[in-house]
Structures are given as structure tokens and as C-alpha cells.
Amino acid sequence: xxxxxxxxxxxxxxxxxxxxxxxxxxxxxxxxxxxxxxxxxxxxxxxxxxxxxxxxxxxxxxxxxxxxxxxxxxxxxxxxxxxxxxxxxxxxxxxxxxxxxxxxxxxxxxxxxxxxxxxxxxxxxxxxxxxxxxxxxxxxxxxxxxxxxxxxxxxxxxxxxxxxxxxxxxxxxxxxxxxxxxxxxxxxxxxxxxxxxxxxxxxxx
Numbered sequence: 001x002x003x004x005x006x007x008x009x010x011x012x013x014x015x016x017x018x019x020x021x022x023x024x025x026x027x028x029x030x031x032x033x034x035x036x037x038x039x040x041x042x043x044x045x046x047x048x049x050x051x052x053x054x055x056x057x058x059x060x061x062x063x064x065x066x067x068x069x070x071x072x073x074x075x076x077x078x079x080x081x082x083x084x085x086x087x088x089x090x091x092x093x094x095x096x097x098x099x100x101x102x103x104x105x106x107x108x109x110x111x112x113x114x115x116x117x118x119x120x121x122x123x124x125x126x127x128x129x130x131x132x133x134x135x136x137x138x139x140x141x142x143x144x145x146x147x148x149x150x151x152x153x154x155x156x157x158x159x160x161x162x163x164x165x166x167x168x169x170x171x172x173x174x175x176x177x178x179x180x181x182x183x184x185x186x187x188x189x190x191x192x193x194x195x196x197x198x199x200x201x202x203x204x205x
Contacts, residue, residue: 003189011180017170024167028160035156040120047117052132054110061103068096 072092079089118127140147152158 005187007185009183009185011177011182014174014177014180014182017174017177021167021170021174024163024170027163028167031156031160031163035160038156044117044120047113047120048132051110051113051117051129052134054106054113055129055132056134058103058106058110061099061106065096065099065103068092068099072096 072089072095075089075092079086114127114129115125117123117129118125142150
């Protein structure tokens with residue numbers, strides 16, 4: 001009856017270096033994910049407040065169009081009664097058409113922005129947005145220079161690059177350690193018919 005057991009023992013320093021490389025790989029993935037989150041949040045805010053601006057200005061344009069419609073009708077009446085020339089009626093029509101085109105283009109732009117925002121937030125296509133919260137001005141808690149410095153230090157792409165550099169250096173050092181031999185310890189126990197066991201321990205590279 002023979003019982004055998006073996007245990008591999010890596011060269012000192014190898015496991016620690018491998019763990020540090022795995023740490024850098026995990027941090028690179030984390031910073032890349034954080035960069036995507038920040039990018040998406042930024043895009044959502046941009047589209048949201050652009051939609052808010054489009055919605056707030058649409059009413060102003062519509063009021064201008066209503067006023068110009070009244071002016072155009074008045075010009076047509078004056079033209080029919082001979083109180084004014086065709087130039088006045090033509091000018092009123094031109095101005096009205098320009099504002100109506102602006103209203104139409106503004107509405108089409110709003111529909112496009114709504115679809116962009118729906119896609120970012122995984123909402124059903126065609127979902128219309130109602131009232132919007134107006135952007136509020138807030139005082140910065142620090143100077144612009146200080147905020148820019150903090151942003152650079154906490155930039156996910158910057159931090160990801162630092163981990164990439166550290167990972168590359170670790171790979172170079174790990175390649176040097178690949179030539180270092182690992183160790184193996186073996187234990188063997190053999191029991192003879194006489195009942196006396198024989199034990200052997202072997203260590204080697």
C-alpha cells in the first residue's frame with residue numbers, strides 16, 4: 001500500500017508579483033468602467049438641459065409666430081383696401097414664414113434630443129418628456145484652478161494609465177522571475193506486508 005502527496009512551492013516573490021499585476025488589471029478595468037459612467041452622466045445632463053432650453057424657448061417662438069400672424073392678416077387687409085402696398089404684406093409673410101420654420105426646426109431638434117436621452121436612460125423609444133427642472137446656478141466650493149487640479153488627479157483615464165504603466169513594469173519583472181525555478185515537495189508512505197511503514201520526503205526544483 002503506497003500513499004503519495006505532492007506540493008508545489010513557487011519561487012519566493014513570484015506569487016506577490018502576480019498578485020500585484022492582477023491588482024493593476026482590476027484597477028484598470030475599474031477606472032475604465034468609472035470613465036464610462038462619468039461620460040454617460042455627462043451626456044445625460046447635456047441632453048437634459050438642452051431639452052429644457054428647447055422647451056423654454058419654444059413658447060417664446062410660438063408667441064412671436066402668433067403676433068406675426070396678426071400682423072400678416074392686418075397687412076393683407078390693408079392691401080385689400082388699398083391702404084398699403086404689396087411690399088408690406090410680403091414682408092409680413094416673409095417674417096412669419098421664417099419664425100414658423102424656426103418653430104418647426106426647434107420641435108424637430110427637441111424630438112432628436114428626446115430620443116438621445118431615451119437611449120442613454122434605456123427608456124422606450126418615442127417617450128415624450130414633459131416639464132423640465134431649470135438649471136440652477138451654484139457657487140463653486142473652491143477656485144476653478146483647484147477644481148481643475150482635483151479633476152486631473154481623479155481623472156479615470158489618468159489613473160488607468162498609471163496602472164497600465166505599473167502593470168507593464170510588473171510584466172517585465174515577472175518575465176525575469178519566470179526563469180527562477182519553482183520547488184516541489186513530495187511525501188511518500190509505503191506500508192509493507194510486515195506492517196512496518198516506510199516514509200520518504202523528497203524536495204526538488
